[in-house]
Amino acid sequence: MDDPAPLLDAAFWATAAAIVGLLVLSAFFSGSETALTAASRGKLRARADKGDSGAETALRITEDNERLIGSVLLGNNLVNILAASLATALFTRIFGDSGVALATLVMTLLVLIFAxxxxxxxxxxxxxxxASRVAGVIRPVIRVFSPIVSAVRALVRQILALFGVKTDPDSHILAVREEIAGALQLGHSEGLVEKEDRDRILGALDLGQRTVEEIMLHRSKIEMVDADDDPEKVLSQCLESSHTRLPIYKDDPENIVGVIHAKDLLRAMDRLMRGPDASPEKLKEFRVLDVAMKPYFVPETTTLDDQMREFLRRHTHFALVVDEYGALRGLITLEDILEEIVGEITDEFDLDAEHPLRRADDGHYIVDGAMTIRDLNRATDWNLPDEEANTIAGLVIHEAQTIPSQGQVFSFHGFRFEVIQRQANRITRLKIRPL
Structure with a gap:
């Protein structure tokens, strides 16, 4: 039997040291890949703004995740394969043919645990x-391996193209909005984020993707003032109304010619009745259009985000919504948009209003047909789809492909819908419960 002492020579120790060094490099590449891909770009930006140069470098190299991951994986595979080859040669020298299996077992454990x-x-x-600590070292690695990674990327895209898979090198794995929404949903499911906080943030994020048509007050519910009515009647109507601003029409309710603000009307009436030139004749000659504001029309396809910015720019809170033909569709206010973020806003005039959602003793929900699907989802934490319709009644009509009769029952999207009240062609009241 050969004496094992000569096996532990300088070459043995040099190979063992090389294997240890390669395992350290493998651990560095593995940790760097995880850190750079798992790090929040928002937190890295906050660090960079405070003067952390490592975070700034990390932000730059993570802009192209495909090149980053390709370079790190290339380096990691090189050192792992080289370490495995050296270990096989070392164990074969000591244990002979059985050293191959032993080297595989030992290196698998070492790489799994330590690398x-x-x-x-x-x-x-x-x-x-x-990520901030390793970014400075990873950046030159990316530069060195960049030509090889580019060639590999081109080859991979060609192979994927053969299977009909198209890749976009400029696309991110997750859009920012989807990432935030996913984090909020996960936090809510784990009890870390309150439902109200989640709804507010998601509501603000959705403003750029939703249109005024989805939340406007339909024209059938708009309270209007006839421009030809007597001043006393106009004054009484404005005082009895729960709204501060009312549209004014001429001849036809579709023909909106102005918007009257209650304060402007009251000031004008006060001057006519108590001013220095007050007289009954001037009061009878008063025309509401003389103190009305010019109507502001917006297309129904305007996004809520754009409309809110326009409200702030124009210093107004009230707009009339028209379709592509110029026909009146409804109206929208700044309060309507804010309610999409903070939820329903009520004042002393809204307290007695009938709520659009009420839970019955049997577990059903009694829902106003005009209630939007989004509002119902927010109130009940359901997930009814709102792609094909804006209101609950519209969803039922879309799914039924007809205008249901009172008493009809439908089951779709995991819910039971019962029509309990209908007026003409409008579904005004529904009873809903999850199946």
């Missing part, structure tokens, strides 16, 4: 800190 699980666990636990 994968350990560094990745640390990187996930301290993602932003780790």
């Amino acid at each position: 994968e699980v350990l560094p990745k666990t640390y990187a996930i636990t301290n993602a932003e800190t780790a």
Whole structure:
């Protein structure tokens, strides 16, 4: 039997040291990949704004995730394969043919524990800190491996194209909005985020994707003033109304010619009745259009975000919504848009209003047909689809492909819908419960 002592020579120790060094490099590449991909770009931006150069570098190299991951994986595979080859040669020298299996077992355990699980666990636990520390070293690695990674990317795209898969190198794995929405939903499901907080943030994020048509007050519910009515009648109507601003029409309710503000009307009436030139004749000659504001019309396809900015720019809170033919569709106010963020806003005039949603003793929900699907989902935490219709009544009509009769029952999207009240062609009251 050969004496094993000569096996432990300088070459042995040099190979063993090389394997240890390669395992350290493998751990560095594995941890760097996890840290740079798991780090929040928002937190990295906050660090960079405070002067952290490592965070600034991390932000730059994570702009192209495909190149980053390709370079790190290339480096990681190179050191892992080289370490496995050296270990096989070393164990074969000591144990002969059985050294191959032993080297595979030992290297698998070493790589799994010290080059994968350990560094990745640390990187996930301290993602932003780790990303800031390794970014400066990873950046030159990306530059060195960039030509190889580019060639590999081109080859991969060609192979995927053969299977009909198209890749967009400029696309992000997740859009910012989807990432925020997903984090909020996860936080809510784990009890870390309150439902009200989740709804407010998601409502603000949705403003750019929703149109005024979805939340406007339909024209059938608009309270209007006839421009030809007597001043006393106009004054009485404005005082009895729960609204501060009322549209004024001429001859036809579709022909909106102005908007009267209650304060402007009261000031004008006060001057006519108590001013220095007050007289009954002037009061009879009063025309509401003389103190009315010019109507402001907006297309029904305007996004809520754009409309809110326009309200703020124009210093007005009231707009009339028209379709592509110029026909009146409804009206929208700044309060309507704010309610999409903070929820229903009520004042002393709204307290006695009938609520559009009420839970019955049997567990059903009694819902106003004009209630929007989005509002119902927010109130009940349901997920009824709102792609094909804006209101609950519209959803039922869309699914039924007809105008249901009173008493009809439908089941779709995991819910039971019963029509309990109908006026003409409008579904005004529904009873809903999850199946």
